[in-house]
Amino acid sequence: MAYALASSFLLLLLGLVTRRLLVYNFGPEITNASQVVEKLFNFFSIAEFGVGSVISYRLYEQIAARDDEKISKYMSMYKWAYRVVGLAIALLALIGAAALPWIMPDVPLQTGYTVYGLNTISTLCSYFLITRRLMYTCTQQGYLCTRIDMVCTVLNYLARIAVSLWWPNYVLYFSVTIVFNVCANLVIAWRYRRDFPRVRDVPVTLADFKELGIFHDLRYYLVHRLSNTIYGSSDTIVTSSMGGATRTTELGNYTGIADSATNIGNKIMDSFAAAIGNIVYDKTATANDHDKQVFWSMDLFSYFFGSFVATAYFCLFQPFMLLWMGEQWLLPTSFLVAFCLNEYVGWNHRMLGSYRAVLGHFEEDQWFMVASATVNLALSFILFPLMGISGALAATVVAHCIMWGGRIRVVFRCYMKGSEAHYLRMQALHLVTLAVCMLGTAAVCSLLPGGIAGLVLRAVVVCLLPNALNLAVYAWGTDAAYLRSYALRILQTRRKQS
Template sequence: MRVKKSIRGASVSLILNIITLMVGLISQAIFIKTLGIEYLGINGLFNNIISMLAIVELGIGPAIVYKLYKPLAEKDIESIKALMLFYKKCYNKIAIIVLVIGFIMLPFIKIIVNADIDNNIYFIFMLFIFDASASYIYSYKRSIIQADQNNYIISLVHIGYVITLNLIQILILIYTHNYIIYIIVKIIFRILENLVLSKISDILYPYLKDKNIKNISEDILLDIKKKVKGLIYHKIGGFMVSGTDNIIISKYLGVAYVGLYSNYYMIINAVYILISQIFSAFTASVGNLIVSETREYSYKIYKKIMLLNFWIYSIATSMIYTLIKPFIKLWIGEQFVLPDIVLVMLCINFYMLGMRASIGIYKDASGIFWEDRYIPIIESTINIVASIILVKKIGLVGIFIGTFLSSIIVVFFSLPYYVYRDVFKKNILEYYKVYIKYLLLVLISVLAISIITININFDNEILSFIFNMVISFFIPMIVNIITLNKTDEFIYFKMIVINILKNIKKFEFFNNNKIYNKNR
């Protein structure tokens, strides 16, 4: 059942997020042509600032999802009802707090925005605040769908939201060129999406509508508070690392640079979200796995997920490095291309962030939020200090070097240390051996791709793009197969693929647990 739900969730997320990316690219191109690069910069900058307000959530969501795994597995309806009621009360308060903090920030907006924009800037920011607050209305009911390994339902609703919203926003841009209406429509659809998911959760879990609900027990409340305290640090650190880039760019280089970077960020972040949805589909299954299986078996599954993690990100990193520059030229024009050194750093950061996925699944599913609470603060401090110093000395690339320097502490210390110590009871050197091996393989792939694409050129840009796309996909595949084909993890996935191909006509591979049970 865990395998079936994980594969189904991952498959749906993959397909739907590809559609989301395609719709987003069209919408972004029209946005640039109708409103210009400065409004694109404002859009990216305000999204960054608003992401800071997510700190107010304090990590209550992940803490509640973690606490839902056990009662859902045991069908403890009273505990589920109590947790969901507590979650609802918290999110209603958070929506109000976000509004208040947002309005307090309002007078300081022009200090951050380094551009000549009229006084509508204040009203625009107010709309962003309303959007952030609206995101908490009814959204708490997503958690039970997610914890019950039905994330594909959230994905299906979200894709409907994305496609409909973007189509309407495109029409607004074309016929009105009005950025304010563009944002108002987004707020309306945000509320509608949450309402739809709320109704679906009521249908799937009708007991959520019960009026007779007990308060959560004191021991559960204390455990949630402890995890939330740890997650506060992660929330603050996460924003300071990923949410401050546009603010620093705007302050030191101007909002137009934010617009240029936004195009790269949109593509890279879309790919990251696309892949993350695949791995997030495994989180609830891993949570169920940890509470119901042995530690050794859990570790065996982790190694398989880590191989999958590397395989996907080695290909994705190679393709981004090879294709993003020619793609931007074809998509919106050569004037929007950033220097190659910036692209190199963006790819390095993308790979390092992506390779956290497999170990991060086990960290979140195990509820390790308190133990490493100080790490995000250290990471974010290094990131901001290094980024500000380096942006003054070497420009835009300095900001991303700062992100790289700060990421090292997470990739090579906090994530593997706590998971290997507390979850697997293994020596952390095992993690380093595998990580470094995988890193060398992706470097070999990128080097081989660079040599081939430099020496083979086509006069036709589209033909050249297609050739580069094929090369950047198959080179990592070939390198990985040659070097990893004898590992247990590779053989496991090889047999799954064979099994799927054998049964694809009958659509029976979800029910065939032969390989899965064999590897237990």
């Protein structure tokens, strides 16, 4: 986690520089094409059918049992499944090319198709090379991949900055990303053979997929995959088709920063994901008293993280955007409020989502996912003409809450039995403290001056005040006490190791 955080902050700074150069050196049309095509390929990723998630939660069980034969079988199935997925996405990319003039009406066709083609190559390279990463994730060694990605991503950013400044050619700009993505995956593939010598390529057939129940899980998980994809891509696609290139670029400036910040947050939260999988499958299927204590402590940590992120965006986003991109790129306060609420919902139930992911039982909440996707699309098209981008994002918040409800259903039916009422009471308390944190911190920040000095002062206030308010409310409970003891054990272990 520590390594990932340090590297992610550097990548965040490089990403800010790269985004500004993209907008100002290549213009809204290229920027819009880049954003929309990226979201389109997120949509095409439904062809993955969730095979990675289905195999990963089964892999946790075999890693706990140290069954090398089953591990090798699952990893070989994963590799061959992703090759089929790559071919399916190539086919979807050919079909989807016909929709570009409708989705990007104010982008020249040649520009749109060129960016689209380069993104197709980049995506397909990932699907054919990325499968080795799964073992590192499931064995809590994801930091090894992070190190390799860090080097290649820094080189990628530096190359794109150089292209933007001295050779402003958008084909070259997007091509360097392909080169460094391939290099990172090839290095990880080389290391994988050294780190996991007992995991071998073994023959697999369709009968193996049926025997191990993979097709059964995929049938239900496909609904989750499709709904998640619609949820994650609809804002950009709706904005592009109804609002044009400039509006999409404005949205992308905000979501681009959020994506970089999310990458940092993911490094923190993903550090716990494999441990959660090991906890769930190391004992019985139902949580005992200790497991419940771990769950409530992790859930409180999620709230601390989510409330801090929402407050930081609420108080810092507009001043930062003013300094970074200029006043002409600011979006209204209504958008900012919806954006902060959506971020809070996501981060606040992130640990719950990790438990949900490793439990399986995808049939339990499939209709919540269907409702989430349907509401997101329908409300986006209804609210965008009335409220603009703010309306599209408000629809996303509603859809995200429906998705959250489905995850609550699975975790508290299948693992944390009998605790759902307590969870809902805690979430009600969290909403009250979130409002106090956001409004109280914003009131203090409004007294500070503008400019770079004011932004720095606001950042200091955001780091101190909301966390102090949360500690004043929650620090006295058993969940916070467990978090303190957990952190102390980690520090003691690190001292012994050093």
